[in-house]
Amino acid sequence: MDLRLVSRLLGFVALFVGVAMAFSTPWALPPFGAAKRFETHGFFGLLGAIAVSLGTAAVLWRLGRGNKGKLYRKEAIAVVGLSWVLATILGAIPYLLSGTARGLDENGAPVRMNVADAIFEAQAGFSTTGSTVLTDLELPDLDDPERIPLVPRSILFWRASTQFLGGLGIIVLFVAVLGQGSAGKALMRTEMTGPTKEGTTARMQHTAQVFAGIYTGLNVALIALLLVQGVSLFDSLCHAFTTLSTGGFSTYNDSVGHFSSANGYNAPMIELTFIVFMILGGTNFALLYFVVVGQPRRLLANVEWRVYLAILFVATIVVAIAGRLTNDFDSTTESIRYSAFNVISVMTTTGFVTHDFNAWNNFARGTLFVLMFIGACAGSTAGGVKVIRPILLMKILWLEIEHAYRPSVVRPLRIGGEAVQDPDLRKNILLYFCLVLVIVVLAWLATIALEPDATWHKAELSSDHKLMDCAGAVAATMNTIGPGLGIVGATRTYADFTSASKLIFAFLMLVGRLELFAVLVLFMPRFWMKR
């Protein structure tokens, strides 16, 4: 393991984070229109965090002197895993230095975010999960006669920025550089056992640039569409950042529900705009590339993308019908409108909310719970296991059941009519689901053991819901959705949980985001030994 090279590359990450933070500082200034008064805490909190980031970058760069410059598989994995950890730590600093309030205590005094809160919020950002511990984003400053918000706008901008950066990191690092774009990690594993060849590097750099360009282009398009519909520049930027990264942080307590007709917006149109861009955020970027270069048929013919749309469509209809029958909605139009938005928000692992889906009927809640695990397409910014894996799993199970009574018959696995050549594919797909299963079970047991029943009583809920609520929280963080069920449902936050649980959830977001292996290997002592 060439730790020096790892250190040098992590130095770049720290530099990148520090520079990105600088873009949040202008929003502390009233001329930019987000802050009503100069946000002292937010501004200097960010400045301090920039200083720490740049200092860290310098130290890591220095430690990286004398590296051999050859990126082997192990180093690549270490860099990918550790860069998210480093970004999270640095990204948590603005929350702490600005003294942002998580909410109010029983006496009405602001409760500042502690280290676990800040780590949780930063990880929910970079992992594009969108879970939050901030109970009130619009809380007015209690000492201020002009009702200035207690959560600085500049900090909210940084919060949205972390999701933009997280999404960019996924697209560039995973999809472009590691070549998992065309049909998922399972199908196209780049062999990084040897040093990267010159030609490959150039091609990877080009792909990364193109994908980053598409990602940025889509963000710009959404910002423009939101501005046209009367959304402020600050809100347009923040919401675009958290839509295409399928993150789901909003600047309002009501999430996208804020853009209602009551607040003067053309709500159905804005929701439709978000729906289109959430679906795009959950689409394989390699396929979006083909659309850009004039081959839209590559997208339209893609099996995973078609199944992805089919599941979204069927789930919306089923949830709408169930919701209408159980009177969760007042009219058929509302049923379809709210089902579509929230089903798509959950399955694309965005996590925006326009209706309290936790209050829906149990069948709808159960369906959302399953959709959380499915997620969107491989090669997108979405989480979950990705649509291609359940497709392959069902095919594999079918083939293997036949194999149980006909051991001599070995049929190839086919996707879209073509036989898959990768001999390890079957094992890898099965392995992935088993790993998800084991992590979910262990995390669930840890959460129900560590989290006292008092958390539910404090939230005025019955602790009878604990088992399901913890399962919902594990699902919502590991699959990078954001809001879960029950105590962490659509209208609630993770603020009530203990620090121990918050750190477990932060770990799950990391594991889910990096598709398990890149994180889990970091915990193997043997991984760090010299080869």
Next chain:
Amino acid sequence: MDLRLVSRLLGFVALFVGVAMAFSTPWALPPFGAAKRFETHGFFGLLGAIAVSLGTAAVLWRLGRGNKGKLYRKEAIAVVGLSWVLATILGAIPYLLSGTARGLDENGAPVRMNVADAIFEAQAGFSTTGSTVLTDLELPDLDDPERIPLVPRSILFWRASTQFLGGLGIIVLFVAVLGQGSAGKALMRTEMTGPTKEGTTARMQHTAQVFAGIYTGLNVALIALLLVQGVSLFDSLCHAFTTLSTGGFSTYNDSVGHFSSANGYNAPMIELTFIVFMILGGTNFALLYFVVVGQPRRLLANVEWRVYLAILFVATIVVAIAGRLTNDFDSTTESIRYSAFNVISVMTTTGFVTHDFNAWNNFARGTLFVLMFIGACAGSTAGGVKVIRPILLMKILWLEIEHAYRPSVVRPLRIGGEAVQDPDLRKNILLYFCLVLVIVVLAWLATIALEPDATWHKAELSSDHKLMDCAGAVAATMNTIGPGLGIVGATRTYADFTSASKLIFAFLMLVGRLELFAVLVLFMPRFWMKR
């Protein structure tokens, strides 16, 4: 597919069931001490069912004329799967013909079991699950001044007999004949692709006889021990039948909790007796065979058995501590006593109850939920995935995480220090967990969709528990435990569920009992085609 041979072998099953039913008839007669008055309904119900069984046997035998007499793999699988289905259908007839009451309606009138109830109860018997729809086993006959029980004793004996037969079927068919005894199906798959050779048949017949002998011997031993401790002959027989089969049907509403000090029994001693025999029921019969022939070290050195005992021990301690801390129990002695019995009852998939474990703290309930899926040892009468599979899964996951960064390193899978030679083992273990996962998710979604919230309201429970309760019911039936959590908790039954859900659960019991494949292949059209 030689359907004639399948038909002939199923004829034997029908004959066997009919003959077994005859042993329940004496208990309808007062001289045998179980019934207070001649049980007309029970006696003639059984007689009618015997007639149907023997008639079915004759028809199937007749249809089987002209079979080629060669048992290929396909025929073997079809016979195994269908014999459970046939036994269930025939075994349900006594409940229907005797007009046994499921409970009382709101007016206090008995509600007779319908077809779904009878199928459910019969499947819970033959699959050795022990779930029940009978809400009151001790319900006195409303029209009778002498308070004769409404549920005939002879029917209760048949109910216990189905578990004895189910356990025997598993031991003989799966463990002895299909040779899954020594280290689980995954490790020792008998190749039945060709006709069975003379030598193999003789050896299999011998093994089957030996295993059936051990099973019967253990039953006799438990009966003797219970008689000595003052349990009636009827209760001793019924409880021994449902202990070694890890079934869990009792003849009392309070299950094994009936044998309390208040009722004049030495309760801790009786509970300890049950604990020992539940653990034996969950032990690999091939290992018990070695004990019988004087090689106990083969048992003591077995990795799966050691891990099985270790999990039982650790889970008992953990549940006892959690229960003591949360005041689920009144004293430390009680904590250990009740935790031990109910943890062992759940993990061996027996399902006897001495304490309402559904009322325990959430951590204990969550732990029981996970134990349900683990189950006991391969080659035993227990359900669940069996201890060996989670052991192998953890080893496989560890090896594969290393493989993720060192693709060139391929380490063999080791059990107890020895490398496993089966090249398909890794895939098969992963496959099994994925299949369990898919079936559980689909069954859970089906149950929450089909079962109305009104079921919970009728039981005076909040329908907020539906998602977790349905998961508990799926876990408790698929893993053949019996009682689950919430609405089907330790002190409740499955009576409130709709017929649709009951049939889903009956299917899950069958699937879980036969380890998935033997049932699922029956649903593949291609399976039934001629080769």
